Amino acid sequence: MFPAVILAGGQSRRMGQDKATVTLAGAPLLRHVAHRLSGQTSRLAINAPASPQLDAPFHHLPDTLEGFLGPLAGILAAMRFAAHLPDQPSHVLTTAIDTPFIPLDLAPRLSGALTGDTAISVASSLGAMHPVCGLWPVRLADDLEAFLHSPEKARVKTFLSRHNTAAVEFPTLMTTAGPLDPFFNVNTREDLELAERYMEILP
Numbered sequence: 001m002f003p004a005v006i007l008a009g010g011q012s013r014r015m016g017q018d019k020a021t022v023t024l025a026g027a028p029l030l031r032h033v034a035h036r037l038s039g040q041t042s043r044l045a046i047n048a049p050a051s052p053q054l055d056a057p058f059h060h061l062p063d064t065l066e067g068f069l070g071p072l073a074g075i076l077a078a079m080r081f082a083a084h085l086p087d088q089p090s091h092v093l094t095t096a097i098d099t100p101f102i103p104l105d106l107a108p109r110l111s112g113a114l115t116g117d118t119a120i121s122v123a124s125s126l127g128a129m130h131p132v133c134g135l136w137p138v139r140l141a142d143d144l145e146a147f148l149h150s151p152e153k154a155r156v157k158t159f160l161s162r163h164n165t166a167a168v169e170f171p172t173l174m175t176t177a178g179p180l181d182p183f184f185n186v187n188t189r190e191d192l193e194l195a196e197r198y199m200e201i202l203p
C-alpha cells in the first residue's frame with residue numbers, strides 16, 4: 001500500500017469558506033474522504049496551509065513552496081512527505097478534500113495501471129480525467145518543483161503530458177436514485193446541498 005495525502009490547500013473561493021471546515025452530513029468533508037480511503041493506504045496526511053481543527057489529529061503538510069500555486073504544489077508536498085517515510089514508497093496517492101464519494105478501490109485500481117513505462121496513474125470518470133486524484137512517483141519531485149518554477153507551472157494536465165500517464169476509468173456508483181459520479185466535486189454551497197442528498201441515497 002502507498003501513503004495518501006488529501007489536498008486541501010486551495011482558496012475555496014467558490015465555497016466562500018475553507019473546505020477543510022465544511023461539514024457534510026454532520027462530519028467534516030475531510031472525514032468522509034479519510035473514511036473512504038481507510039484500508040487503501042499505508043498512512044494518511046492532509047495538505048493545507050494550517051492544521052485543521054479536528055477531534056482526531058491528522059498528519060499535517062503545508063506546501064513546500066510559497067503562494068497559491070495550484071494543486072501541483074500540494075502534490076509536490078505529498079511527494080516530499082513520502083520521500084522521507086522510512087518504508088521509502090515508490091509512489092504517493094493524492095485526492096481532493098472536495099470529493100467525498102471517491103471509489104473504495106481507488107488505490108488498488110490506480111496502482112494496477114502502473115505497468116511498463118507508465119509513470120503516473122490518474123482517475124477518470126464519465127470520460128473526464130480527475131488529474132488531482134492520482135498515484136505519483138516520488139522520484140519526480142525535483143522535476144515537478146522545476147516545472148512549478150516554469151511559466152506553465154499551474155496546469156496539472158501540462159505536467160501529466162510530459163510523462164507517461166494512465167487514466168483509469170472508474171464506474172459510477174449505484175445509488176437508490178440512479179448512478180452517481182464517484183468524483184462529484186463539492187465546490188459551492190449548491191454542490192454541498194446536492195452532496196447532502198447523495199449521502200442519503202448511497203447504499
Ligand SMILES: Nc1nc2c(ncn2[C@@H]2O[C@H](COP(=O)(O)OP(=O)(O)OP(=O)(O)O)[C@@H](O)[C@H]2O)c(=O)[nH]1
Pocket residue numbers: 006007008009010011012013014015019047048063067068069070071072073074075095096097098132187
Ligand atoms: N496545496 C495546494 N492545493 C491546492 C491549491 N489550489 C487548489 N488546491 C487543491 O486542489 C484541489 C482542487 O482545487 P479547486 O477546487 O480547483 O480549487 P479550490 O481552491 O479548492 O477552490 P476554488 O477557489 O473555488 O477554485 C483541492 O483539493 C484543493 O485543495 C494550492 O494553491 N495549493
